[in-house]
Amino acid sequence: MAENDPEEEIILSELDDTELVEQMFDDLYDGMREEIEEGVRILLDRGWAPYRVLTEALVGGMKIVGEDFRDGILFVPEVLLAANAMKGGMAILKPLLAETGAPTIGKMVIGTVKGDIHDIGKNLVSMMMEGAGFEVVDLGINNAVESYLEAMEREKPDILGMSALLTTTMPYMKVVIDTMVAEGLRDDYIVLVGGAPLNEEFGRAIGADAYCRDAAVAVETAKALIARRHNSLAAG
Ligand code: B1M
Helix, strand or coil, X not given: CCCCCCCCCCCHHHCCHHHHHHHHHHHHHCCCHHHHHHHHHHHHHCCCCHHHHHHHHHHHHHHHHHHHXXXXXXXXXXXXXXXXXXXXXXXXXXXXXXXXXXXCCEEEEEEEECCCCCCHHHHHHHHHHHHCCEEEEECCCCECHHHHHHHHHHHCCCEEEEECXXXXXXXXXXXXHHHHHHCCCHHHCEEEEECCCCCHHHXXXXXXXXXXXXXXXXXXXXXXXXXXXXXHHHHC
């Protein structure tokens, strides 16, 4: 990343949109939560849609953090700071994304699987689903199969969503689905899975209804599968 001259104070509101987004990538990289929050507010004031701010400025910046983490340039403490800055920006966008006034079209229980503490992607999916009119019950991180089963029993959702970011934790999704099959519950729910290391083939192999590449796809897939379920119930 380009080093900023420490003597030179950058006034975010004086940057044009492209420069501001570039600066936000740097600020996210450096874990500067207040600057990220300010950048988000400026872009919103300039008429950017909340979803555009989320995907272009925040998710875009996090991608760079992820690449440098992978390459051993950034380490866990720095990535935690970046994640904290990202969450600051997301907190501003959350009510705006949820502000559609759409009627509730379904309910989803979602959580990150056992052994995995990554929650940014899952939180984003929850936000977008809420914005699209779903009621979301977020179980947080590190969920064992019992936690999912209890929540399904308690909440009676239409959809179970699971997130995993590690190749070592993604197989746990199959443990959950196999347990649902063994307990005769599998067909009562739509099961959606997501997370960076997954793909469609994996989703199929573990018996999920669909793999969702990102939060927008999760929303579209959830809507389509709920509609299909309603149609087949109506037919018969
Ligand atoms: Co982690 N980490 N991490 N980490 N971390 C990854 C995942 C990694 C790919 C980094 C790398 O090497 N490039 C790598 C995994 C490698 C692998 O398994 N092959 C990795 C590693 C190795 C680790 C540790 C093991 C590091 C260590 O300790 N040595 C450790 C594990 C801890 C654990 O979980 N037990 C660890 C720790 C951490 C932090 C705590 C520092 C932090 C997490 C903070 C937090 O989440 N609160 C962190 C972070 C931030 C990352 C990266 C950099 C960014 C993840 C992220 O938030 N992305 C990540 C690199 C990367 O993914 N490129 C990395 C932004 C987010 C918006 O995208 O989560 O993919 P994503 O979500 C998307 C889609 O995937 C999808 O929609 C979302 C929105 O569009 N989606 C769903 C996700 N879940 C869904 C659920 C659905 C539907 C769609 O259900 C319906």
